[in-house]
Amino acid sequence: MTFIYPTDSNKAHPLPLSPDYKSSIKRAPNKPLIPMRHTLSELTGPVYGHETVREGDNDLTTQHTGEPIGERIIVHGHVRDEDGRGVPNSLVEIWQANSCGRYVHVRDQHPAPLDPNFTGAGRTVSDASGYYRFVTIKPGAYPWGNHHNAWRPAHIHLSVFGHSFVTRLVTQMYFPADPLFPFDPIFNSVPDEKARARMVSSFDLENTQPEWALCYRFDVVLRGKNATPMENH
Amino acid sequence: MQESVKPDGITPSQTVGPFFKYGLTPTGEYAWNDAFTNSTLTPDVTGERVRIEGRVFDGDGVAVPDCMLEIWQADAQGRFADPQDKRALPNASFRGFARCGTDKDGNYSFETIKPGAVPDPDGKPQAPHILLAVFGRGMLRHLYTRIYFSDEAGNAADPVLALVPADRRATLTAVRDAGKPVYRLDLRLQGDNETVFFDV
Numbered sequence: 001m002t003f004i005y006p007t008d009s010n011k012a013h014p015l016p017l018s019p020d021y022k023s024s025i026k027r028a029p030n031k032p033l034i035p036m037r038h039t040l041s042e043l044t045g046p047v048y049g050h051e052t053v054r055e056g057d058n059d060l061t062t063q064h065t066g067e068p069i070g071e072r073i074i075v076h077g078h079v080r081d082e083d084g085r086g087v088p089n090s091l092v093e094i095w096q097a098n099s100c101g102r103y104v105h106v107r108d109q110h111p112a113p114l115d116p117n118f119t120g121a122g123r124t125v126s127d128a129s130g131y132y133r134f135v136t137i138k139p140g141a142y143p144w145g146n147h148h149n150a151w152r153p154a155h156i157h158l159s160v161f162g163h164s165f166v167t168r169l170v171t172q173m174y175f176p177a178d179p180l181f182p183f184d185p186i187f188n189s190v191p192d193e194k195a196r197a198r199m200v201s202s203f204d205l206e207n208t209q210p211e212w213a214l215c216y217r218f219d220v221v222l223r224g225k226n227a228t229p230m231e232n233h
Numbered sequence: 234m235q236e237s238v239k240p241d242g243i244t245p246s247q248t249v250g251p252f253f254k255y256g257l258t259p260t261g262e263y264a265w266n267d268a269f270t271n272s273t274l275t276p277d278v279t280g281e282r283v284r285i286e287g288r289v290f291d292g293d294g295v296a297v298p299d300c301m302l303e304i305w306q307a308d309a310q311g312r313f314a315d316p317q318d319k320r321a322l323p324n325a326s327f328r329g330f331a332r333c334g335t336d337k338d339g340n341y342s343f344e345t346i347k348p349g350a351v352p353d354p355d356g357k358p359q360a361p362h363i364l365l366a367v368f369g370r371g372m373l374r375h376l377y378t379r380i381y382f383s384d385e386a387g388n389a390a391d392p393v394l395a396l397v398p399a400d401r402r403a404t405l406t407a408v409r410d411a412g413k414p415v416y417r418l419d420l421r422l423q424g425d426n427e428t429v430f431f432d433v
Contacts, residue, residue: 002317007432013246014373023248023371026292027422033376033432036393039353041364042433044315046305046330049268084239093268095256104263105252121256121265157250159257164317165305165364166433170375172247189373190245198244221240 002227005038005166009082009223012198014189021185022146038166045164049091050125058124060096060136068118070099070137074207074215075173078130079160081224086130092220093123093159094134101140101154110142135213141180153180153187162222173218174200246374251299253368258301258334271333272344273306275326280309280346283414285380285407288339289367292423296339300369303332304343304380306362311349347382353392360387360394367420367430376430380418383408397429404428 016028061068075094079087097103097120100112104119118137126132139154155172162168174187178200181187190196201216208215255263260270274282285304289297306329307313312320314328329348333341350358363380381388383406388394394402404426407416420428 005433009243010374010432012242012244016373016376018373021248021371021373024373025371026295027297027369027371029376029427029430030292030423031427031429033430034396035432036396037354038433039359039393040313040318040351041305041307041359041362044305044313044317046328047315048328048330052266052268054266080240082240082243091268093256095253097252103252104255108252119255119263119265121259121263123268155247157247157253157256159249164315165366166377168303168366168375169244169246170249170368171244172250186247186373189247192242195242195245198240198242199247219240219244221243223243 003081003163003224004227005164005223006225007035012190012192012195014191018185018189021189042166043164045161045167047089050089053091053123053125058122058134060118060120060122060134063119064117066117068098068115068137072135072213073138074133074135074209074213075156075201075218076131076133076207076215077218077220079126079132079162079220079222080130081163081222083226083229086126087162087222088126088128088130090126090130091123091161092126092132094121094156096120096136096156097139097142099137099140101142112140112142138175146185151180151183153178153184158220160220160222163224167222167224169220169222171199171220175216176200176203248370248373249301249368251370253301254334258332260334269330269332271331271342273304273327273329273331273346274344275328277325278308278327278346280349281414282344283347283416284342284344285363285416285418286340286342287418287420289335289341289420290339290422294424297369297422298335298337298339300335300339300341300367301332302335302341303330303366303368304345305330305364306345307348307351309346309349311351350387357392358387360385360391377433378420378428378430379405381406382416401429
């Protein structure tokens with residue numbers, strides 16, 4: 001199948017400059033991006049990195065000698081294209097704070113405890129239908145210095161590849177009905193309300209495992225449409 | 234499993250944030266293996282081995298210590314390691330992708346080969362180039378740019394460089410060190426000599 005990547009779809013993304021998010025002020029280009037036609041360079045992309053995915057890398061609760069503290073959760077869903085087709089064989093990398101809202105990163109100075117049994121990094125590859133699954137701990141909210149009393153809503157960072165270099169996506173998955181949403185400039189950097197909603201996972205009772213873990217569903221929709229859709233035939 | 238449903242749009246981008254290192258570029262500093270390194274080199278790779286290095290600066294000219302850069306490129310014959318490039322060599326181990334985090338002084342480097350010319354949509358050759366994606370705290374979506382090479386005569390006729398005002402083309406051109414297979418290109422996210430970024 002040949003894919004096309006209309007640039008109109010990029011309107012779902014935040015604008016580079018979002019002044020309420022202070023770090024964007026000196027890091028967003030001043031000059032407009034230059035439009036160009038996609039060439040073979042843009043239309044191809046890496047199918048690679050899978051060999052580094054080890055058994056169990058999608059379970060962030062079993063990477064150490066003991067179990068991490070916090071609420072065990074399942075996060076699963078499909079990587080899809082804009083037509084809704086599953087994107088198979090896509091590397092999905094995640095990283096997150098622990099249940100107290102603390103990252104392992106040396107520069108995270110939030111005075112909440114580190115968990116010796118939780119690093120917070122995982123990766124997997126979507127299957128033939130685009131399906132992926134992680135087991136992890138629900139991350140905590142945490143304060144940051146963007147403005148007075150700024151707190152990030154709980155989130156899991158995701159990095160996904162897809163069919164070409166222009167489908168590359170780094171995003172954050174949020175949890176349903178977080179009371180911090182109205183106050184978070186990163187979440188609200190996405191101008192369209194419906195697009196913001198696509199960053200919020202849904203609670204999945206059907207796949208919640210009794211006596212073990214709540215489940216959240218999160219579909220990741222990447223750029224890419226069939227260049228020759230059926231209705232044109 | 235849920236059946237395929239037509240989505241109402243793509244998932245929006247969010248910043249990679251300041252704390253990605255232990256997940257995406259641990260490189261010996263954290264107890265996690267790297268999915269990718271800053272090298273595309275494989276034992277079977279042909280072509281000229283080069284190093285591309287530089288620094289990343291923000292709008293105040295301050296070095297950016299928490300960027301992640303990714304490159305994607307063709308092999309020395311201009312073929313991509315992707316079945317969508319029908320000219321790809323199925324058994325070659327060269328992949329053409331690499332990832333690098335900037336250090337505390339904003340430095341990055343890639344070990345790779347100089348790619349061959351890749352056709353544009355009209356079949357005309359593009360000058361050898363590497364695609365570069367720039368991720369970082371403060372960047373709500375990653376930025377796309379290209380790396381060209383200062384010693385390539387083909388730059389003058391390159392259809393993408395032709396879209397760029399002449400006085401900004403130098404921001405896309407890595408400059409070769411005299412006598413060494415090393416190219417240098419600094420990235421400026423904003424301000425004077427701002428790097429050209431493409432809307433792709």
